[in-house]
Amino acid sequence: MALTITDECINCDVCAPVCPNQAITMGPQIYEIDPQRCTECVGHFEEPQCVQLCPVACIPGHPQWVESQESLWQKYRRLQLAPVTATTQPLLPPRPLLPPRPCGAPLLAKEGS
Ligand code: SF4
């Protein structure tokens, strides 16, 4: 099941950066979890990272989002394939492209050459 944040949240900002699915954002009053993106960390970690770190234990299961382990895996796979939109961040940062080099050329130019 997806998780949710209760109104005991103290807005400490610990959970959002550790969520591997970018499911946690600041809401009008407190932090919120998008149940469409929360996989309980399935596919990334053994345990939900937000639950592990929350200092006030205010992240229970979402009562309206009961999902099987298989459903959570399907959600994880869907998120890996989902296009990035204006409201979501890429799941992995893009890798910088190396400049092209002629075949056989050394990786680094020798000093003085
Ligand atoms: S359980 Fe994992 S995926 Fe779900 S909100 Fe917490 S950190 Fe994000």
Ligand code: SF4
């Ligand atoms: S870690 Fe807990 S208290 Fe801190 S912002 Fe997240 S839900 Fe709120």
